[in-house]
Amino acid sequence: MNPEKSLPRRSFLLGAGALGGSAVALSACAGPGQDAAASSAAAGPAVPAGTPVRVGKLSDVQVGGSASGKVNGKAVVVFRPTENTVVAYDAACTHAGCPVAPAGGEFDCPCHGSSFKGSDGSVITGPARAPLGKLQAAVDGEWITVSA
Numbered sequence: 001m002n003p004e005k006s007l008p009r010r011s012f013l014l015g016a017g018a019l020g021g022s023a024v025a026l027s028a029c030a031g032p033g034q035d036a037a038a039s040s041a042a043a044g045p046a047v048p049a050g051t052p053v054r055v056g057k058l059s060d061v062q063v064g065g066s067a068s069g070k071v072n073g074k075a076v077v078v079f080r081p082t083e084n085t086v087v088a089y090d091a092a093c094t095h096a097g098c099p100v101a102p103a104g105g106e107f108d109c110p111c112h113g114s115s116f117k118g119s120d121g122s123v124i125t126g127p128a129r130a131p132l133g134k135l136q137a138a139v140d141g142e143w144i145t146v147s148a
């Protein structure tokens, strides 16, 4: 087993969200060699589709680390490739739709073992063949925003 995949994950209570007033739960997985701890999660009212929603604080996701959460009830995953950039994907595995989970710099599917790169969502290990669906993500001050 890849040691980075065995790191503990952490969850965050991300306050009321955001641009549209939605609170979203984000749980993060530390990158290689990074510490992880625990906290909790929350949910709130939905906002119109496509509205950027604060999914968590940038400081909650380590550089090289990943996180998961929900935006408007849709499962999303986030990867932070650099200090000031983030990328986000629909968490639905492209094989059969199970939600993928953060695993350091990757996202792993618990159903049939597919894994995807955090940096671009491409397939590392099948049976999935197509990359994760990319979503709009941005850094807005101290927040990560995702449109879903």
Ligand code: FES
Pocket: 093, 094, 095, 096, 097, 098, 109, 110, 111, 112, 113, 114, 126, 127, 128
């Ligand atoms: Fe993800 Fe099958 S649903 S590998």
